[in-house]
Amino acid sequence: MPMSSKKRPPKSTAARATTAKPTQPAITDPEKNDAGSKQARVIEMLQSPTGVTVAAMMKETGWQQHSVRGFLAGVVRKKLKLKLNSKKIDGNRVYRVDGADSAKPSGRQSKRRPA
Numbered sequence: 001m002p003m004s005s006k007k008r009p010p011k012s013t014a015a016r017a018t019t020a021k022p023t024q025p026a027i028t029d030p031e032k033n034d035a036g037s038k039q040a041r042v043i044e045m046l047q048s049p050t051g052v053t054v055a056a057m058m059k060e061t062g063w064q065q066h067s068v069r070g071f072l073a074g075v076v077r078k079k080l081k082l083k084l085n086s087k088k089i090d091g092n093r094v095y096r097v098d099g100a101d102s103a104k105p106s107g108r109q110s111k112r113r114p115a
Contacts, residue, residue, distance in 0.1 A: 038061040038062075042061060043080075043082075043097070045060065046076065046082075046097040048096075049096075051087070051094040052094065052095055052096070072095065082098075083097065
């Protein structure tokens with residue numbers, strides 16, 4: 001049986017816009033996210049003075065190696081705009097977020113005048 005030669009009219013852009021998946025909000029502050037989330041845990045590990053290896057992040061999150069590296073590049077560096085450094089220590093690459101100490105509250109007192 002031959003196919004119909006009648007063509008379908010193209011969908012309007014408004015119809016396509018309503019069927020599109022809504023975008024998720026960008027992650028901008030790890031402290032505002034769920035404290036127990038995998039991302040928050042990895043960021044906390046990166047802020048430690050000793051740093052963390054990809055293997056340790058894989059074990060903590062259950063992610064594969066390429067997912068950990070993608071998280072470091074896409075979320076930590078690009079979305080959160082954190083300075084990510086790495087060093088090779090004893091043959092293992094160790095990642096650490098620079099300026100982690102400045103993000104934490106310091107023990108300095110603010111200069112307020114007594115009321």
